[in-house]
Amino acid sequence: MARTVNEAAHAERRNAFLDTAQRLIGTKGYEQMTIQDVLNDLGASKGALYHYFDSKQSLLEGIVERYTEAAEEHLARCAADAELTALDKLRRFFTGLRPSAAEMRLGLAALPSWYSDDNAGARHRTGARLTDRTAPLLAKIVEQGVAEGVFTAAFAEPAGRIVIGLILDLDETTGRQVLAAGPRGLDAASIERTVAAYSDALERVLGAPAGSLVLIDPAALRAWLEVSNDEQPDGAALELEGKTQWHGATT
Numbered sequence: 106m107a108r109t110v111n112e113a114a115h116a117e118r119r120n121a122f123l124d125t126a127q128r129l130i131g132t133k134g135y136e137q138m139t140i141q142d143v144l145n146d147l148g149a150s151k152g153a154l155y156h157y158f159d160s161k162q163s164l165l166e167g168i169v170e171r172y173t174e175a176a177e178e179h180l181a182r183c184a185a186d187a188e189l190t191a192l193d194k195l196r197r198f199f200t201g202l203r204p205s206a207a208e209m210r211l212g213l214a215a216l217p218s219w220y221s222d223d224n225a226g227a228r229h230r231t232g233a234r235l236t237d238r239t240a241p242l243l244a245k246i247v248e249q250g251v252a253e254g255v256f257t258a259a260f261a262e263p264a265g266r267i268v269i270g271l272i273l274d275l276d277e278t279t280g281r282q283v284l285a286a287g288p289r290g291l292d293a294a295s296i297e298r299t300v301a302a303y304s305d306a307l308e309r310v311l312g313a314p315a316g317s318l319v320l321i322d323p324a325a326l327r328a329w330l331e332v333s334n335d336e337q338p339d340g341a342a343l344e345l346e347g348k349t350q351w352h353g354a355t356t
Contacts, residue, residue, distance in 0.1 A: 119157045121147060123171060126164045131211040135165065135218045165215060166227045173235045176202060177242075184242045191250030192317055199318075202272075203325040209332040216280050232273050240265040247311060257312025267310050275303040275320055283333050293330050300326055 125146045129138045140161055144154060158164045179201045183194045204212065218224060243265030250256030258264040282296055304319045311318075321329075 122154060122157055123167050127168050127211055130214050135215045169231055173231060177238050180239050180242050184246055191246050191253055192255055194246050195318060199320055206332055209329055213333055216284055220280060236266055236269050239269050243268045264310055271303055271307055291333055
């Protein structure tokens with residue numbers, strides 16, 4: 106008789122490994138965390154872990170995949186809300202992508218490994234899955250915006266893929282800016298300009314009114330920069346004097 110799998114128990118056990126790895130990465134750092142740390146924390150065997158993940162790298166990919174799944178579910182809820190305009194759906198989607206402080210620290214701890222050459226394939230797979238799943242939902246929002254007269258995009262489906270592409274590229278660009286920070290700390294003004302430039306590109310792709318959309322709102326970006334600064338070595342200072350002119354959006 107073929108062995109049956111309790112899918113709920115399987116998912117619960119898999120998530121337990123991911124939860125533990127996520128917490129250890131946030132407290133110890135990805136490079137310092139070992140597979141044995143995860144096993145010791147859970148009281149599990151290597152065989153139990155390898156039933157779900159074959160390496161520390163695959164654990165990291167699993168954590169990232171959970172975040173992308175949460176983003177997909179959040180977008181689906183925004184897209185299905187019949188009471189929201191197209192602009193409000195996009196604004197709510199972007200706002201909902203804001204991570205907590207703990208999630209920010211986890212992301213910063215994993216940045217060097219995630220953007221290493223070893224994880225190039227994982228980044229590509231994650232980006233491709235996210236694009237395939239979210240582009241149709243974004244296309245429906247674009248179509249709604251065109252019908253409402255706030256967007257002028259001629260091709261909704263490609264526009265949806267371009268929007269998610271901008272989000273993914275902005276994420277990588279700002280992540281690499283953090284990794285490249287020198288001993289004086291992060292160049293906050295440069296990162297703010299990057300976000301403003303991508304927000305401008307988003308509006309141009311959709312044909313949205315200038316200043317109507319922003320990919321990362323100023324408060325969320327400032328919080329992210331402050332957490333990033335806290336994680337910099339040698340207490341490097343972060344200049345946050347509000348000198349950059351923000352590409353404002355109504356929320």
